[in-house]
Each structure stands twice: as structure tokens, then as C-alpha cells.
Amino acid sequence: MYQYDQYDHAFVANRVEQYRGQVSRRLAGDLSEDQFKPLRLMNGLYLQLHAYMLRVAVPYGTLSSGQMRKLAEISRKYDRGYGHFTTRQNIQFNWIKLEQSPDILAELASVEMHAIQTSGNTIRNTTSDPFAGAVAGEIDDPRVWCEIIRQWSTLHPEFSFLPRKFKIAVTGSEDDRAAIKVHDIGLALRRNEAGEIGFEVLVGGGLGRTPMIGKTIREFVSQRDLLSYLEAILRTYNLIGRRDNKYKARIKIMVHELGIDEVRRQVDAEWEHLRNGALVLPDEEVARIRAFFAAPAFETIETPVRSYEVARFEDQAFARWTRTNVAAHRQPGYGIAVISLKPIGGVPGDATAEQMEKVAELAERYSLGEIRVTHTQNLVLPHVRLSDMHSLWQALEEAGLGTANIGLISDIIACPGLDYCALANTRSIPVAQRIQHRVDNIDRQHDLRDLSVKISGCINACGHHHIGNIGILGVDRRGEEYYQITIGGRADENARLGDVIGPAVSYDNVSTAVERLLDAYVQERKDDETFIDTYDRVGLKPFKEAVYVTD
Amino acid sequence: MAKVFTANRLVDGAVVYLDPQGVWTTDVLSAHLLESDEAIEKAEAAGRDAVARHHVVDAYPIDAELRDGSVYLTRFRERIRAQGPTILFGTAGLKKKAA
Ligand code: HEM
Ligand code: SF4
Numbered sequence: 035m036y037q038y039d040q041y042d043h044a045f046v047a048n049r050v051e052q053y054r055g056q057v058s059r060r061l062a063g064d065l066s067e068d069q070f071k072p073l074r075l076m077n078g079l080y081l082q083l084h085a086y087m088l089r090v091a092v093p094y095g096t097l098s099s100g101q102m103r104k105l106a107e108i109s110r111k112y113d114r115g116y117g118h119f120t121t122r123q124n125i126q127f128n129w130i131k132l133e134q135s136p137d138i139l140a141e142l143a144s145v146e147m148h149a150i151q152t153s154g155n156t157i158r159n160t161t162s163d164p165f166a167g168a169v170a171g172e173i174d175d176p177r178v179w180c181e182i183i184r185q186w187s188t189l190h191p192e193f194s195f196l197p198r199k200f201k202i203a204v205t206g207s208e209d210d211r212a213a214i215k216v217h218d219i220g221l222a223l224r225r226n227e228a229g230e231i232g233f234e235v236l237v238g239g240g241l242g243r244t245p246m247i248g249k250t251i252r253e254f255v256s257q258r259d260l261l262s263y264l265e266a267i268l269r270t271y272n273l274i275g276r277r278d279n280k281y282k283a284r285i286k287i288m289v290h291e292l293g294i295d296e297v298r299r300q301v302d303a304e305w306e307h308l309r310n311g312a313l314v315l316p317d318e319e320v321a322r323i324r325a326f327f328a329a330p331a332f333e334t335i336e337t338p339v340r341s342y343e344v345a346r347f348e349d350q351a352f353a354r355w356t357r358t359n360v361a362a363h364r365q366p367g368y369g370i371a372v373i374s375l376k377p378i379g380g381v382p383g384d385a386t387a388e389q390m391e392k393v394a395e396l397a398e399r400y401s402l403g404e405i406r407v408t409h410t411q412n413l414v415l416p417h418v419r420l421s422d423m424h425s426l427w428q429a430l431e432e433a434g435l436g437t438a439n440i441g442l443i444s445d446i447i448a449c450p451g452l453d454y455c456a457l458a459n460t461r462s463i464p465v466a467q468r469i470q471h472r473v474d475n476i477d478r479q480h481d482l483r484d485l486s487v488k489i490s491g492c493i494n495a496c497g498h499h500h501i502g503n504i505g506i507l508g509v510d511r512r513g514e515e516y517y518q519i520t521i522g523g524r525a526d527e528n529a530r531l532g533d534v535i536g537p538a539v540s541y542d543n544v545s546t547a548v549e550r551l552l553d554a555y556v557q558e559r560k561d562d563e564t565f566i567d568t569y570d571r572v573g574l575k576p577f578k579e580a581v582y583v584t585d
Numbered sequence: 586m587a588k589v590f591t592a593n594r595l596v597d598g599a600v601v602y603l604d605p606q607g608v609w610t611t612d613v614l615s616a617h618l619l620e621s622d623e624a625i626e627k628a629e630a631a632g633r634d635a636v637a638r639h640h641v642v643d644a645y646p647i648d649a650e651l652r653d654g655s656v657y658l659t660r661f662r663e664r665i666r667a668q669g670p671t672i673l674f675g676t677a678g679l680k681k682k683a684a
Contacts, residue, residue, distance in 0.1 A: 061596065063639040081642065083666045085598035116675040131597035386676050434679055452662060453670035461665075463672050513660065 035098055035404070036181050036326040038146045046143045049150065053077050054136035061133060076156075078149025079135055082456050086130040089152040090142060094162035094180035094204075095123040097405040099394040104145040106390035112138050117390070119375060119383040121447060121498055122201070123161045123407045124152055128454055150188065155196045157187035157268070161203045163211045164406040167327055168416035170364045173223040174231050176206035178324050179260065182315065186261050193268050198283035200268070201240075208527065213409055215239045215248045215529035216501060218285045219267060224254060232256045237267060237297065238289030241495035245531050246286040249294045251301065257320060262313040266305035270297070330402045330417060335367025337420075345424040352427050354480065355438035360423065369420050371401070373413040373430060374437040374445065378470045381463050382448040383411030392433040400426050410447055412440065443485045443552075444470045447498050451491030451508065452515075458491035460508025460515035460541070465489055468545040473552070482552060485565045486525065501525040503566045504551060505532045506544065515541040521551065521577055522569045535578050547581045554580035589616045589649040589656060590628040591663070592641035600666050601641060603628050609641060613667040616656050618649055 038046070053073070060070040074080075078089040090105070097105075105125055109117045112134050113127040120126055130138065142148055151158055160180045167175045183202060187193065193200070203217040214220025220236035232254045239248025255263045271285045274292075289297050346353040361370040373393060376382050385393070393413055397405045400422045401415035408414060418426055430436035439445045446469065449455065451462030466489055473479050488502030499505035505520040516538040523532030539547050554577045559568045569577070590603040594611075601609040602616035610616070619625045625646060632644030648659040658664050665671060672678070 060639070066639075067636070067642045081593055081598055083662075084600060084669060085593075114675050133596045380678055381672060381674055384674065384678070386679060388676070452665055453672055458662075461671060463670075467672065515661070 035096055036093070036177075036323070042146070043143075046146075046148050046150075049077075049148070050136060050139045050143050053139060057132060057136050072154070074132075074135075075153040076150070077135075077139060078152035079130065079132070080153065080456075082128065082450075082454050083452075084454065085128065086132055086135065087454070088127045088130045088135060088138060088149060089120075089124050090127070090147060090149045091152050091159040092123045092125060092147075092407045093184055094160060094166065094177045095164045095407040095409075096166075096177060097407060098145075099397040099403045099405065101145045101147055102390050102394040102397070102405055104141060104147070106387040106394070108138055108141055109390070110387040116384055116386045118381070118450065119385065119407055119411050119413070121409045121411060121449075121496065122159060123164075123409060124159060125407070126450075128450075153199075155198050155200075157183075157190065157193055157196075157200045157202065160184055160187070161201070161212055161217075161409060163205050163207060164408040164414045165211060165361060165370055165416065166206055166406075167329065168363055168368075168370050169207055170362045171208070172206045172364065173225055174206050175324075175327050176204040176212075176221075176223060177327050178320070179204050179221065179223070179233075181323050181326070182261070182320070183264065186264070186313075193272065196268075196272055197277045200271075200285070202264075210525075210527040210529070211408070213498070213501070213525050213529065215527075216241050216245070216498070216525070217248065219264065220248045221260075226254050230256060233260060235263065235267075238286040238294070239529075240284050240286040241498060241500050242284070243493045243495075244284075244286065244290075245495065245500040246290060247529055247531065248286075249289060251294060251298050258315050258317075259309060261315055262308040262311065263301075263305055265313055266301045266308050269308075270301045270304050274300070329365075330404075332365040332368060332417070333419070335365075335419065335421075337366045339367055339420040342420040342423055349424065351438070352424055354476065355427055355436060356423065358438050358440045358442060358480070363417070365417075367420055369418050369423055371415045371418045371423065371426060372408070372440045373415065373435050374439055375412050375435075376439060376445045376470075377434055377437045378444060378474045379467050382446050382466050385413070389433055389435060392429070392435065396426060396429055410445065412445070438476060439479060441484045441486070442479045443473050443482050443487055444479055445486070446470065447486070447488040447502070449490050449497035451489075451497075455491060457494060458508065459493075459510040460491050460517065462489040462491040462497055462506075462508060465506060465508075465517065465541070465544050469548050472545050472549050482555070483562070483564045487548070488523075488525075498525065499523075500531045501529060502532060503569070504548060506548075509538050511538065517541070517544045519544075519547055519551075519581070521574070522566065524566055533574055535574060536582050539581075550580040550583070551577055586648050586659070587650055588619045588625050588628070588646040589613075589658065590619065590632050590644060591616075591647050591666070592632060592635065592644035594641055595639055603631060607631050609635065613658065614655055616649070618651060618656050619646070 203212040204221040216239040236248035406414035446466040448462040448466040452458035489506040490497035490499040491508040501523040518538040520532030605617040
């Protein structure tokens, strides 16, 4: 993992003290709310429905067990004993007191964490593949590049006041687990014909009120050119991105209005000036950062691992969990274990202090002390010996963390919605819970195969509803909670926006509508087809008819 | 429609309401139900004053009525603000699942 150097330590410590001063001036009445709000937002502190909310960055989704313990401690000491993992590899604490927020930031700094650039019109926490450095077939470890981007973008003077927030995601695999096509910039590691590593660069993706899939602006940017090329994009956007209307201020609008070819022309013109300047990445610097992410000392293990196969044969529930929650590791004899934060009837993405501590303990025992946070609001133990997998799963089961549903219908993404969020139209969490209760039979869930349900409580789309196989968007109908349903969205390397199936349905009818979509799928599917494949083959009609039957 | 004046307390963000004595309370049932324009104007002035004196932030009026003798907030959002999330959370959420 990356470790802070002296400069990083001093910078974050300094920032905490600066913030402490700002908070005390605010509490003493020397700063008005208008003066103070941008300052607290720069440190991740929002005011939500019930209290302040603190958003803490988990850089590229990697946490050490010590950091996880600190998050647990913070949730217990300063909040109500739990935290919420979000779709942007952050954790949010919902019940924060302004007067205690500087102490929390100081505690975070002690484990090399912070909340800088988790809000505001800056380059946000760069997100990545939660399987980075562990998954088989990766072109390169994307975290190396995320860290390089983090260092370049943190407090970048030119990009501290962008027209709007700016989000970057990096994937190192062909399979996209970082949703790069719905980010302002998506980077996919690629190898060119000469075998060199570089990046395919996408721009202009995003969700929110105007969802767009990112477009490729350049097929291959070499490593040395990465930062100069990113700077060229950001500078172009900063100069011509619209500041007149905050709804039009994202780069996706610029790409949409000018067209990708014109944007490419302008970026290239800017890049000409930057390309051979100070931003050229020296090989030594890349090597220095890369060293932080060197593969841990894996053991040489003979495969197949007999005890693992036997346990899978003898314990059906375990076998089922391994089918959904274990992914192939690059090192023979190891596996990647995904810990579901989506038990039936729970709050998607929430973990209690005890659960965080349990995960920290299990990471130490079984995963070389490493934990990952996924954009689907789950956790990952990236390096588990297959021979330990059964014991790990038993421990997870005991802690209520052993749900075998990764990628299945109950693995729902849901934003906080009206239960917490000041911007919400409707609730999201209880809708997720109702859908989960409909399908609580785990065999049925496995029979329904891969199926993503994503729920947002308003048009801002924090719950990624546009790219859910089934997407649910809360809308306000004269003070009543209504939900617009889309189907056919996908979040992977073939990312696509869903299609609206018809008029919005009431709170009481959402889970029935979803049930009917499931019925239509089961009726129409052929062989092993998933929901999305069936949709691609048969189209909207049978699904629409199933939901809007007149009975 | 009658109104209640609400805000968030500066120090901890807690949801508060203006009571008949002009004190900010966390208890919605003690909120002052403002039934005349004059009462609303007075509360608005008190809200501005409290914001200016840095006791609360975001003071604003919300729709309310008297129901069964108590203050009832008519907007669902404001009822959630008053009562907390509609779902169980933290360890309470887990206990329920275990039960
Ligand atoms: C509760 C406090 C939150 C507030 C006030 C908030 C606010 C917003 C706003 C205003 C946007 C729209 C930005 C735009 O289109 O320009 C947005 C987008 C987004 N938010 Fe949130 N959000 C909150 C919580 C969350 C949570 C909990 C998550 C993760 C579960 C999240 C993830 C996202 C994502 C992924 C987007 C994506 C859309 C995009 O930028 O293209 N947010 N948020
Ligand atoms: S989608 Fe809307 S309701 Fe949900 S967290 Fe984002 S801003 Fe809040």
C-alpha cells in the first residue's frame, strides 16, 4: 500500500490544524455560514437532514486493517456506531457534530486518511477496480496510476475551482469493475503493439440529470504522457466548460455540445504545449510509486487445493457462497473474497463498528491485512488462501457478513435517499429492502442469475440507477413518493443507459413491479440467459406488458 | 397554511424548531404553530437573528397543522427530519434481522 512520506504527513496535519481554526472561528461567530460552508465542504463535511455528514475518501478503494479499525473507532466515538460505504469508494458518517469534526480529521490523519476533495468542484477521489493487484489477467495495477493521479490532482491550484466536480476512474482489466464509462474521465490500461503499457482515455461520461456514456478521446496515451494529457483535458474543460448553469457545467455537456472530435482537437492543441514539459512522468518516479504496490509475498501453493474442494463438496451453503462471492486470483491457490454488505433487509452499504472490526481482524488473519471497498457498496478481502476460505466464510457468517449474493438481485445499490439526504425526493433504502424481501429465497436469487438493481432517491443519480439492469429513480408526485423504472442499463465494459418502461409507480407498488419484471424474464429467458441478455433479445415489450397489466 | 420554523443547530447539526418562547427546541411537539402572517413574520425575524448570531443554520418555515391537538408536519420530508430515518440502522438494524 502507499505510505505517506514526510510531505504528505505534514500536508494533511497542516490541513487539519487549518480546519480546526476555521471551525473555532465559525463557532465563535467570526465566520458566517456563507463564508464557512465552502471551507467545510473542502473537508468533506456536509449538512444533511439530521446532522452533519462526513465523507471520507478511501483512495482507490484500498484500506489497511488498521485504517478499518480507525473507521470503526470513529463511528463509535463520534457517530452512532456505523458507517455507510458509497458508490465512489468513500465512507460516510451520518451523525457528525461540527464541534467534533476537527478531532475526527486528526484521527483520520493518524492513519493516513482524510476527507480532502470528497466534495466541491475539484477532482474527487480517483476510484478503481477493487480487485486491483489481485485479479488474474490484469494489464497493470491501476492503483499505481490512481496514486500518481492523486498526487498530481490534490490541491492542484489550477483545478481547485473547476466549473463543477470532476471524477476519474481507472481500470487495469478488460472487465470493468470501476464503471469508467460513467466518469468524467475513464482510464483503461492497455498494451500497444510494441507491448508498452498505456491508457485508453474516455471523456464525458456521467450520470446525474443528464446521463452520458463516456467516449474514447484517445486510443492510447503512453505512461510518460498520462499527466500532461489529463492536464490538457482539464485545462480545456476549465476554460470552455460552462459556468453559467450548474446543470450544464460538467464535461459531458461540453463533449455533447461540441462533439468528441472538436474536443479532441482542442485538447490536442493544449497538449502540444504541455506534452514535453514538467508533467512528463519520469520512469524512476513511476517505479518509486509502483514499489508501494508490489505484490505481497504470496506462498507457492499446489493446486487444486484439496481442502477447499472438499469443503465445497461437503458444505452446500459454502459452495453457493464461493460461486458468487469468490473471484479468481492471479496467484494459484488464492482467491478474492467479496464480503456482501447487502443482507436481506439491511441497509445497502452500511457496516456497524463491530462488523468493521471483524473485517479488520479477518483481513489480518486471512488477507495480508488488506481490504478493498467496491463501487457496488461491498467489501473485499483480496488475498485469501483457498485453504482458508471455508474458515473465513464461517467467521463472516457469524458476523452477519456471509450473504452469498454478489452480483445477484439482492446485491442492490441504493443511495441514502430521503432517510438521510437533504436533496432527496424519495426514500431509496426501504425500497431496496422491500425488493430484497420479495426474493429472500437464496436459491431463487441464484436462479435469477446476475441481475443488478440500482436505486436513487433523486435525479442526481448517486445510486447509479441509469446503469442498473433494473434502475429505480425516486420522483416527487405532489408530495407522494413515486418511482420511475428503467431496464436494460449496464455498468460494465459494455456500459449502457437503461430505457424507461412507462409511468412511475407508487412506493407501495415498486416491489410488485420488480416482481413482474422478474416473472417476465423467467418466462422469456432461454437456457442460461441472464436478465440483460434476455432484454437484449426480446426488447422492452414483454417487460412493459408485465408491469402495466390491468388486473 | 400554518407554519413551524425549523433550522439545524450550528454546533451539532441537530434539527430544531422555534417554540412559543422563542427558544430553539429539538422537540417538534413543543414547536410554535404559527397561524397568522404576523406570527410567521416574527418567527422569520427570530430565525434571521439566530442565524446572524450563529446559533443555527438554514432557518426556514415549513407547513404544519394541528392534528389531534398536536403539531403535525404535513411534508413527509419534514416528518423524517423530525423523527429520524424510517429504517432501522446501526446495530438496531442487525438485531432486527437476527430476531
Ligand atoms: C447524502 C449526501 C449526498 C449529496 C448531497 C450528494 C449530492 C450529489 C449531487 C448534487 C450529484 C449530482 C452532480 C452532478 O450531476 O453534477 C451527485 C452525484 C453523484 N453522487 Fe452523490 N450525493 C450524496 C451522497 C452520495 C452517496 C451516498 C453516494 C454513493 C452511494 C453518492 C455517489 C454519487 C455518484 C456516483 C454520483 C454520480 C453522478 C455523476 O457525478 O455523474 N453520492 N451527488
Ligand atoms: S441520488 Fe439524490 S437522494 Fe440519493 S444521495 Fe444523491 S442527492 Fe441524495
